[in-house]
Amino acid sequence: MTIRTTRGVLLSILVSLALMSTACSEKTHVASGVGPGPERARLAPIEVTARLVEVPAGAIFKRELYNYATVLKYDVIEVHRGKVKGQTIYVGHYNPFKPRSDAADRRAPDVGGTLKSFTAGQVHRMSLEESMFDQFTGGILNLYSAEDTDAIYWAVWTEPVGG
Numbered sequence: 001m002t003i004r005t006t007r008g009v010l011l012s013i014l015v016s017l018a019l020m021s022t023a024c025s026e027k028t029h030v031a032s033g034v035g036p037g038p039e040r041a042r043l044a045p046i047e048v049t050a051r052l053v054e055v056p057a058g059a060i061f062k063r064e065l066y067n068y069a070t071v072l073k074y075d076v077i078e079v080h081r082g083k084v085k086g087q088t089i090y091v092g093h094y095n096p097f098k099p100r101s102d103a104a105d106r107r108a109p110d111v112g113g114t115l116k117s118f119t120a121g122q123v124h125r126m127s128l129e130e131s132m133f134d135q136f137t138g139g140i141l142n143l144y145s146a147e148d149t150d151a152i153y154w155a156v157w158t159e160p161v162g163g
Helices: 003-023 037-042
Strands: 046-052 068-081 088-094 123-129 139-141 152-160
Touching: 046 088, 068 123
Parallel strands: 068 139, 088 152
Antiparallel strands: 046 068, 046 123, 068 088, 123 152
16 A cells, blocks of 8 residues: 555545544534434423414514514413423513524524424424523513513523424
8 A cells, every 4th residue: 555545544534533423422503403302301401382372563573683582472381391480481582583493693502493483372392491681681672571571481492383
């Protein structure tokens, strides 16, 4: 074997090892829209299935140069993991005008999901952080501020249930 052939073989092996280690990595890149599937439990301490009560007028607006979170109201159907305060919960969603798979950016890199858009009456399965304010400090639109919203959860992962 010549030196050139040996170098080529070694380079091929190194590239293959690098690709295999990347492919075997447990880290899921939520922002890319590649969902965690059954590993969703690692995303956040709370997981619920809940019905979106409404999308108030003005709660979701498209502004490409303005990243914000909006608070939406849900009726809890089932708590899969963790605890929530009450049957009605309030959830902050980052860049709500975008499909969840495209919502993340450098300000909120760990949000994602398969939901395309928010419509009143939809049922969502969500992985939640306990406090939106511990997760996001940017612009927040809360049209429910007059209601008792002492707990506002942060949606890390949102997917539609049943279509």
